[in-house]
Structure formats: structure tokens, C-alpha cells
Amino acid sequence: MDLSMRWLADYVDCKCDTKKFCDEMTLSGSKVECFGEEGDYLSNVVVGHVVDIVPHPNSDHMFICQIDVGEDAPVQIVTGAQNVKKGDYVPAAKHKSTVLHEGKPVKITKGKLRGEPSNGMLCSLEELGLTLHDFPYAIEDGIFILGDDCDKTVGMDIKKAIGFDDTIVEFEITSNRPDCLSVTGLAREAAATFNVPVNIKEPTFKGVDGDINEIMSVEIHNADLCPRYMAGYVKNVKIGPSPRWLRERLRASGVRPINNFVDITNFVMLEYGQPMHAFDLRYVSGAKINIRNAKAGEKITTLDGQERELSEEMLVIADAEKPVAVAGVMGGEYSGIMDDTTAVVFESACFDGASVRTTAKKLGMRTDASARFEKGLDPENTYYALLRAFELVEELGCGEVVRTYIDCDKTVKKDKGVTFDPDWINGFLGTDIPAAQQEEYLTRLGFEIKDGKAYAPYYRIDIECKSDLAEEVARLYGYNNIPDTIIRGVAQAKLTRKQRFERTVTNAMLGMGVNEITTFSFISPKYFDKIRLPQDSKLRNTVVISNPLGEDTSVMRTTILPSVMEVLARNYSFRNQECYAFELGSEYLPVEGEVLPTEPERLGIGLYDSNGKLDFYTIKGMIEELFDKCGAPAYEVARPTENCTFGEVSAFHPGRVAVITAEGKELAIFGELHPETCENYGIGCRAYAAKVNIPELMELCAEQKTYKPLPKFPAATRDLSLICDDELPAAVIEKTIRDAAGSILESVTLFDIYKGQQIAEGKKSISYSLTLRSHEGTLTDDQADKTMDKVIKALAAEGAELRM
Secondary structure: OEEEHHHHOOOOOOOOOHHHHHHHHHHOOOOEEEEEEOOOOOEEEEEEEEEEEEEOOOOOOOEEEEEEOOOOOOEEEEEOOOOOOOOOEEEEEEEEEEEEEOOEEEEEOOEEEOOEEEOEEEOOHHHHOOOOOOOOOOOOOOOOOOOOOOOOOOOOEHHHHOOOOOEEEEEOOOOOOHHHOOHHHHHHHHHHHHOOOOOOOOOOOOOEOOOHHHOOEEEEOOOOOOOEEEEEEEEOOOOOOOOHHHHHHHHHOOOOOOOHHHHHHHHHHHHHOOOEEEEEHHHOHHHEEEEEEOOOOOEEEEOOOOEEEOOOOOEEEEOOOOEEEEOOOEEEOOOOOOOOOOOEEEEEEEOOHHHHHHHHHHHOOOOHHHHHHOOOOOOOHHHHHHHHHHHHHHHHOOOEEEEEEEEEEOOOOOOOEEEOOHHHHHHHHOOOOOHHHHHHHHHHOOOEEEOOEEEOOOOOOOOOOHHHHHHHHHHHHOHHHOOOOOOOOOOOOOOOHHHHHHHHHHHHHHHOOOEEOOOOOEEOOHHHHHOOOOOOOHHHOOOEOOOOOOHHHOEEOOOOHHHHHHHHHHHHHOOOOEEEEEEEEEOOEOOOOOOOOEOOEEEEEEEEEOOOOOOHHHHHHHHHHHHHHHOOOOOEEEOOOOOOOOHHHHHEEEEEEEEEEEOOEEEEEEEEEOHHHHHHOOOOOOEEEEEEEHHHHHHHOOOOOOOOOOOOOOOEEEEEEEEEEOOOOHHHHHHHHHHHHHHHEEEEEEEEEEOOOOOOOOEEEEEEEEEEOOOOOOOOHHHHHHHHHHHHHHHHHOOOEEOO
């Protein structure tokens, strides 16, 4: 927000220089970014009076001027401008002056033009850094001739003479203070900061007789997005340039003057922070204004000449036939003021900030108006803004204001009172500010203290709770005056159960030499095809991003597998011989009837080795090691069934994939990836992957470790080689061994699987090592042999015979 110090002085006298003003305002919470003078690039340019002008003897288009610049004698300046005549007052750049040329400062020195001395230069608007919008009576290609609205004191600094000597302060306005996006808002802040009165009067106007309701009508169709809409009517309009003082205010605030009515709306927006629009009533079909949602496919050409397609969630201002403005953003092309406009309708409305922000973003048209609306404005501000526009019309004499106006007010009045507890505020701030002093601070800021509550002024929509009051007290008391207090205690932070489990998983994976990765949660829908996901898979039901960076990041992932695979593919394309990667991240699963998806945490693992060092049992061993580190209970490893809950089954090789189940819950899927999956990712060797359901695994894992004393008695080991059908799962064999051996079985380890010579077709040899131990005494050979006999008989019943 650029603030004109000259404009600020109309409301408050801070009685200090600009530097102190900026420092104090920053300390009180209104941060100043920088400040500077208008036209600071101009130097030694003064008001000159043309006392004589004659043609140049050596040129048919140049003139020799004698210019009175307030010195003992006139200075001679040669010019090629055709619009200068004797008696004119002009900007004269003297010897060693600085002006603009093509937007850059240049030095002007004495010289000769066609043999005649020239001791300076006469300046155009462009060389002063101004345009025809600043002085409409000037000509574009010629010297700027000072008009009656300029000070013609000879020798005066040109900046002062034309009102180009204002000081501009740039403020950084935070999103919670939309009231400070106005001159009056900053004036109130300055008055409170320096404890001086502020002179902001309620606007008044006389008006002429007439009933606006006989001329036009207004109807709000969506009160949620437009709680208040006010309209005023001005007849017998006279379009023309605004007076210099108004043009100066706009220019100093970074707004281009256009004509009196457009300038009035911009002036009110800057002064009160309330965006307004002026409609030419001729182009409001049916003289009816409807505030409604746009229709699907409806289009509007805005004031910038761009045709824009609207969507149904966007709010528009429409007449009886078509949209004439995008609410809170920009007016339509034919809704604006023209040179022959004779009847004007002023719009002063309050629109929902979130709606304006969404609309402006989708249409790609952020404006000064949308920047204010999206931060939130109070509906009451519309009233004062409209009255101020009426007041300015009468002050400028550019039309007749009809005394009545339309006010469609759908706002719901709320109690804005916040409990005022000085003791609580002191405790919150760590201060000892007397209650009376706190009340005085709040009163300076426009609050009313009544019955133990503080009532914020209408423009302070950010005040909601006691901590907001504490902030107001603190910034006027001075943050730098709040004493330093030693912390009396330190909160003992502890990791949550989830955090501890995540660390266990991460450390386990790192300990196995797998690299941790972090990928985007946004993926492309095409990734589902790359992992061979069926078209009817529920994992294809995704959360769609409304404003994606591109097609590759257009949906939220429902499976972590594609994210891991993209990393493997990228490493393989970089000719890395191997890649071991894992990610601990979320999947995003839509829930019917809910706005937000569920976000279950998953562990994704991906491996490849171009040298063929990996196989199915590598990834299986990693999962088993992980489960062991996490303290998982007994589990089963088996092939996926038709009812498998893992939708990614199709990404794996059908004969080399397994699912881990415990207590009826599927915890993980792992295996070798399908050759087509590898081909889709451009991986030219076997690759392996796994996915683990972290919440389900954590629920089953025991965090507390059970103490077991060291065994007192020695163990006996037995090896067991079996011949069985190739289809018989190892998990079934292991379970059979455990059930038959009973309590003296300490561990069972699979150490060999063999197919080939001496093994019949469709059969396999599978070998286990069993550790037997008794906790009651030393286990004898006879006891061990009897146990092994039980195991062999039980295995035979399952179709696994002892290999001889």
C-alpha cells in the first residue's frame, strides 16, 4: 500500500519527520517497507517564463528562447518544440540539471545547437516522468505548458509548482488488516500510534429529488456470496478530467487518472478501502441489476478487452440479459464510463473474500479490487463509501445525485463484543500494564469498552478473541517495552507412538542399506496404466487437483508404488547399476460423502540390480527383517487370494508375489515386478517392490519388549530336507513344524530350496534348520528324535515327505 503523506495530512498531523513516522508506525505494527520522494530523479528543473522567442537562424524548425528562471538575467535555450510561444510558463532544465530520457535519468549541460548557445532544455511531460493522464490539457509531442492549476512562480522548483513533490511511504499490509489498505485506515493507525486526534468525518451530500426505485432495481440471488449491495444514481453527468488535487492523490498512490467518475471510484477505494464500480446505465439492460452465480459456459468481455468464460461457482453482476461485471474483480467492457455517458449507477457492495479470490485466480485477473475483497471487508463500509462518492460528485460538480439509493442488506448482525480482562492480558503478555492504560490504548484504536467487553469498530473484522485484544495493547505499549522473562519451565517433549514407530521403520530400512526418498504426493493418472492397474480398480478413484502445475501432477496418489517406481526408472535411465529406495509417505483415498480423503501412511520399497544380485527372497528377507525389528506377531506369508485388499497385485509377477497376513489383517505385499511393469518404466532388468500398511502393522506390534532370561540349558539342532509339491507354500510347512514340535521348538529357519536334477517335475526340495531347547533341563537325543518324528509325520500328512 503506497501512502501519500500529503493525503495523510488531511486526516492527522503526526508532528514528526518522515523517518520518525516510519519507525514509529513499524513499531506499532504497521510495517513500512520504504519511503521516497516523488520525482526524486529530477534536479535543477524550475519554472521558466518565455520572455522572448525568435526563429533559429540556421534551422527551419528550431527556436531561440529567452527564459526567465528567476536569476539576474534570462537564459538562452534552443528548442525544437512548435507549441512554445512568448508568455508561456514552462519547465526549464538549467545547466547541470537531471531529467528523464527514455525512462532513465540524464544530465543536461550547456552546449550549442546549430551554432547557437543553449544553456539548458525545455521539458515535456515525458522528461518529467509524467503522462497526459496527469495533465490532460498538455500535448503529447511538445513542451509542457503550465496551466492555471500550476504555480507559475518563476524560478520555483518544478516539482513543487506542479504538485510533484509528495512523499510516498510503502506499507506491507498483512492479510488480517484489510482496513489498512486505505488512507483512512492508516490515518487511524497513525493517530493511535502518535496519540493525536484523527479528522475523519462522515460524508454528507445534498442530492436532488427523485426515487431510484423508479429508475432501476437490484436483487441479490446469493446472499452468502454478497451480503450487501448498495446502488446510487447520478443524472445529468458531465464526463471530464478530474481537478489537479484529485489527480495528484491518485498518481501518488500508483493509480492512473482517467476521468472524473472513474477517478471518484478509485479515490474512494484508496480512501476507504472499499472497491466501487460506476456503470453507464445505458448498458444495463432492463435497468435491472442481479447479483447471481454465472451460468455454465457464460462469457463476458471485461474492461481489459479479454473475453473470459465463466463457471457456475463464480459470482457476477448481471442485467436482465447478461453479466456486466465479475463480482469483486472487474467490470464488463461496455459497463464502464464513456465520454458521452449521461447517467451513472454507483455500485458499493460487499462480496465473499474466498469466492472473489477463487474467481480471480481461475480467471487470471488479480486486481486492486480483488486484492481488497479477498482479505475480507465489513458490509458497513459500503455505506460510507457510497456517501463519499456522492459527496465527491457534488464537490466536483460533475452530476446530480438522486437523494434516494438502494440498499440490499442481507447481513446477519453479530455481537462483536470480546471479554476485556486486563489481568488476563497482562498474564498473556508478561507485563504489568494498568487496566486504565490498557483501556486508553483500545479507545485510541476505536474500541468501545462497555460492561466488561471491548467492542471493535466496524472496520476491524480481525478482532475475535482476548488474544487479539492483547495484541492491540502490546503494539501500542511497544513490543520493545515488554520485559524479557526467563522461561520458568521447559516442556518435556516426547515422541508420539506413531513417531517412534516411524523411526523404527526408517532405521530398519536404513540399516539394510536402502536409501530414503521423498516424492510428490501428486501424480499423473497415466501412472496407473504403467503399473497395470485394472480399469475398474478402486485405486483409480482419485482426488483431482483443481489447479495442477501440469498433467503429471493432476491427482493425489492412491498408491505409493508409482512414486517409488518413478525414482527407480530415473536412476536406471541415469545408468546407475543398482538402486535400493524406500519412502514412508501417505496415500490419499477419497471417501464418499466426505470433502477430505483419508490419508493412510504406507511404506513403499523398490529395488533393482543390473548385475542380477537380487531375487524374490531378497525383498522377502527385507520385509521379514523389518517385521522383526518392529516386533510384529506371528504372521503368514502366502500368495494373494482373489479377495486380496492390495489393488496393486497386477503390478507384480503372478508367480513371484506374496502377501503377509497376521490376525486376519493384510499387512504387506511384496515380490518381483511384472515384466510389463518394468518395461513401462524403461527398466531393463528384474525389479522388486513392496508396500506395507503402516497403521495396521503398528497396531499389531508390541512396543513393550518382554524380558526373557538367557537360556540355562543347551540347544539341539536338527536339519530337515523335504520333497513336496511345488505349489505347497513354505508358510504351511513352517506352521506344521511349529504346531507339531510344540514348546521345545525355539526357532525354525528355511535355508534352501532346490529344483532340478534328482527332483521330479512339479516337485521341490525344501530344507529347514530347527533349534530345539527345553527350559526344564538338558534336552536328550531321544527327546529330540521323538519330537522330530512327530514333525515328520505331521508334514507327511500335508504332502511333504522326508528327502532320503
